[in-house]
Amino acid sequence: MAQAPDFNARERLLDTAGQLMGDRHATDVSLSELAEHSGLNSALVKYYFGNKDGLLLALAERDGAVALRDLQQLLQQDLSPTEKLRRHIGGIINNFYRRPYLNRLLHSLLDSRRADSAAARQITKTFIDPVLELQRELLDQGVRAGEFRSIEPMLFYVSVLGACDHLFNARYALQHFSGRSTVSDAVRERYVAHVIDIFVNGISARPRGGAVADRRTGKSVQHSSKG
Numbered sequence: 001m002a003q004a005p006d007f008n009a010r011e012r013l014l015d016t017a018g019q020l021m022g023d024r025h026a027t028d029v030s031l032s033e034l035a036e037h038s039g040l041n042s043a044l045v046k047y048y049f050g051n052k053d054g055l056l057l058a059l060a061e062r063d064g065a066v067a068l069r070d071l072q073q074l075l076q077q078d079l080s081p082t083e084k085l086r087r088h089i090g091g092i093i094n095n096f097y098r099r100p101y102l103n104r105l106l107h108s109l110l111d112s113r114r115a116d117s118a119a120a121r122q123i124t125k126t127f128i129d130p131v132l133e134l135q136r137e138l139l140d141q142g143v144r145a146g147e148f149r150s151i152e153p154m155l156f157y158v159s160v161l162g163a164c165d166h167l168f169n170a171r172y173a174l175q176h177f178s179g180r181s182t183v184s185d186a187v188r189e190r191y192v193a194h195v196i197d198i199f200v201n202g203i204s205a206r207p208r209g210g211a212v213a214d215r216r217t218g219k220s221v222q223h224s225s226k227g
Contacts (some may be wrong), residue, residue: 065148081142092164
């Protein structure tokens, strides 16, 4: 009888790859390093994933699915669109805090030199397109509720993901200004509040200063306080 696959070993390889990438702030890990740090035979990478690229794709899909599921569940909750936006942004930053390699790994798999690769197509299908669609739904909910002005979903996706991730890719700046290259809980919490404030006020239909966004054009219109 054939031996059943050891899914614990599969998960250990994925966890080890993520840990190595997070520690070194890079996506390049070797099979020998995976074997050394996981305590498993490097041949298991081929057994479970076909090759190292297959392992990286599996890691991106596994961790990306967590973020996707969180967003799907968030949109179904009985909350205001603004509160959903707050939680969405906080969730992205907290996810990158736990998995600082994730966005870098996604970019690596979607690199322009590999844009036509099977991995790029798979990531686009299973993660990028679904997240874009869910964010579009969140923005539409906000516009219908009169809480958000109309903005382009693709630009929202790029700006939110970039803002949420850059803290974990700007360790040189952290080192320069604070003397430490790691993101502490305190810094993470301050950054969550900072990014939420920027985006909530940035797309609000009632921005600071008393302007109200025209729901058809998205342009701000100043209203006089006089009767």
